[in-house]
Amino acid sequence: NAGVTQTPKFRVLKTGQSMTLLCAQDMNHEYMYWYRQDPGMGLRLIHYSVGEGTTAKGEVPDGYNVSRLKKQNFLLGLESAAPSQTSVYFCASSRRAGGEQYFGPGTRLTVT
């Protein structure tokens, strides 16, 4: 099992550009999450999904969109990147609500 994978690992964008981050999990988990981590801080939830075809807003959703067309995949989109979105992005999944969360390796995004 690969667990949770994320692509790409690194990306540099110019202000105003768009991109999509892909998260995939092979554990048949229902719940998936996107977080961001800024220097010296814990993680903050951007969006999450409780099952295929569902999405919901987390703590810091502005400037991001998500889609969960397939159970194993959760996509995070930035339509018009801003320097404030420079961060490390982590995807996670869990079997149930409030269950143990398993994390991908992260994507380091820099917006100039």
Next chain:
Amino acid sequence: GIQVEQSPPDLILQEGANSTLRCNFSDSVNNLQWFHQNPWGQLINLFYIPSGTKQNGRLSATTVATERYSLLYISSSQTTDSGVYFCAVGSADSNYQLIWGAGTKLIIKP
């Protein structure tokens, strides 16, 4: 919302030492997890422990939900234990959302 405080913020120890990391939270929780972020950034789930005590090798954790704190014990520290330890909690009102502490940065010197 729930506030999560971790202490100490930084800890430097010699290899072989024991340590106790603390997580205080401001309201009732039904989900508490401890994570280790290694120096390469990978997050590993150590314990799912909303209450009680669990042990896994040299690591153990105790959560006293009624007093709103959790402790992570690391015994006989090794250099591979270095990294940042995070506590994250979820409330009954919003079970999907984990609220994260700022972490304890642990450095183990050989």
